[in-house]
Amino acid sequence: MLDVSRSAAHLARQGNGHAGAAPFLRVAGIDKHFGSFQALSNVTLDVEAGEFVCFLGPSGCGKSTLLRIIAGLERQNAGTIHSLDQDISDLPPAQRQFGILFQSYALFPNLNVRENIVYGLRNRQLPASEIDSRLHELLELIDLKGSEKKYPAQLSGGQQQRVALARAIAPSPRLLLLDEPLSALDAKVRVHLRQQIRDLQRRLGLTTIMVTHDQEEALSMADRVVAMRDGEVEQIGTPTAIYHTPRSLFVAGFVGKMNIFPGHVKAGRLTVGSLAFPVPAPYDTPENQGDVLACLRPEQVRLCAPDATASGEILPAQVTHLEFLGSFWRASLIVPALGNAEMSADLSSRDMADLPVAVGDHVGVCLPRERFAVFPLAQSGQIREAARS
Ligand SMILES: Nc1ncnc2c1ncn2[C@@H]1O[C@H](COP(=O)(O)OP(=O)(O)OP(=O)(O)O)[C@@H](O)[C@H]1O
Numbered sequence: 001m002l003d004v005s006r007s008a009a010h011l012a013r014q015g016n017g018h019a020g021a022a023p024f025l026r027v028a029g030i031d032k033h034f035g036s037f038q039a040l041s042n043v044t045l046d047v048e049a050g051e052f053v054c055f056l057g058p059s060g061c062g063k064s065t066l067l068r069i070i071a072g073l074e075r076q077n078a079g080t081i082h083s084l085d086q087d088i089s090d091l092p093p094a095q096r097q098f099g100i101l102f103q104s105y106a107l108f109p110n111l112n113v114r115e116n117i118v119y120g121l122r123n124r125q126l127p128a129s130e131i132d133s134r135l136h137e138l139l140e141l142i143d144l145k146g147s148e149k150k151y152p153a154q155l156s157g158g159q160q161q162r163v164a165l166a167r168a169i170a171p172s173p174r175l176l177l178l179d180e181p182l183s184a185l186d187a188k189v190r191v192h193l194r195q196q197i198r199d200l201q202r203r204l205g206l207t208t209i210m211v212t213h214d215q216e217e218a219l220s221m222a223d224r225v226v227a228m229r230d231g232e233v234e235q236i237g238t239p240t241a242i243y244h245t246p247r248s249l250f251v252a253g254f255v256g257k258m259n260i261f262p263g264h265v266k267a268g269r270l271t272v273g274s275l276a277f278p279v280p281a282p283y284d285t286p287e288n289q290g291d292v293l294a295c296l297r298p299e300q301v302r303l304c305a306p307d308a309t310a311s312g313e314i315l316p317a318q319v320t321h322l323e324f325l326g327s328f329w330r331a332s333l334i335v336p337a338l339g340n341a342e343m344s345a346d347l348s349s350r351d352m353a354d355l356p357v358a359v360g361d362h363v364g365v366c367l368p369r370e371r372f373a374v375f376p377l378a379q380s381g382q383i384r385e386a387a388r389s
Pocket residue numbers: 034037039057058059060061062063064065066213
């Protein structure tokens with residue numbers, strides 16, 4: 001087995017085994033400016049051993065700068081970086097022993113697959129037999145056995161990126177840093193490689209940080225997502241927490257579509273149109289008082305026959321537009337009880353088979369109260385910001 005696996009398992013025990021033990025990586029209070037431009041402000045986060053963490057955010061929010069600071073390729077203006085108990089804030093990149101993979105494959109075109117992969121081992125003075133066994137193990141891991149004599153030009157983009165990945169992990173890095181490694185690839189290859197990288201990372205237990213601006217990539221790959229905006233950390237959480245309980249309207253809009261209604265909170269109750277119910281957790285905070293924005297994802301909206309509206313829980317609505325999006329349908333609805341606000345409902349093929357709807361149909365809509373996210377009215381500009389990203 002590769003050293004990387006042994007060391008990661010060892011680190012995982014160190015990182016998770018003792019209560020109160022230092023995390024594998026602790027980034028604390030990082031500031032970075034380029035001239036008068038503040039690229040990062042007080043960025044603080046922990047990464048545990050064996051974790052896959054994604055930095056997610058729009059172009060220019062500082063993801064790559066933060067990754068480069070962690071790698072030691074860029075110097076922070078303030079703040080510290082610790083790995084376990086060691087302060088690595090001022091260590092040069094080579095001494096951090098981190099593997100880095102960038103968007104462009106950056107393979108040496110004049111070296112074959114074998115030479116590219118073992119390039120990172122050149123200073124290790126390893127016996128040829130050990131280099132060979134490591135090479136074959138890596139080729140198996142990236143599913144490119146038998147390709148060692150090929151040159152980069154003879155490989156597809158996805159294969160080249162897998163070779164670059166093998167080259168990055170060949171020297172058994174303590175931490176793998178991936179900067180948009182999939183963005184140069186076409187959509188199908190990207191999805192396939194996404195899974196391969198994740199499988200490989202899990203198998204090796206290799207602590208990994210990946211930068212991406214693609215929310216689907218981050219949500220599908222990460223153990224935890226660090227959502228960033230304008231050089232600051234907006235939220236850190238599991239993909240499900242980021243998606244279902246976003247902490248700001250920016251995060252809510254960046255990771256998926258939201259229906260947004262004007263609402264009002266008084267004495268712990270949220271009023272949206274003719275609906276009134278207790279503010280759902282975790283949004284029952286002191287900031288959510290008075291005028292607010294009440295948000296619900298389109299896939300949370302349920303449609304039913306119009307005669308069900310008599311129950312009071314279900315609101316009458318009319319379908320104004322219907323769009324087929326392959327794996328689901330998106331219906332636009334007008335709901336008089338919500339002040340004739342237009343809203344979207346995403347319907348699976350099964351939903352459509354159970355209750356076929358057409359433009360102009362009168363239907364009932366059910367809005368699950370516990371699924372509403374609530375934000376202060378002052379955040380209303382963030383939805384445009386997230387949509388522009
Ligand atoms: N060397 C530099 N000199 C001046 N400004 C820089 C430098 N590097 C980055 N910046 C600026 O800092 C901000 C953050 O850049 P960074 O590359 O970290 O963003 P990002 O979130 O990774 O975006 P992208 O996804 O487009 O790469 C940007 O506004 C960028 O123009």
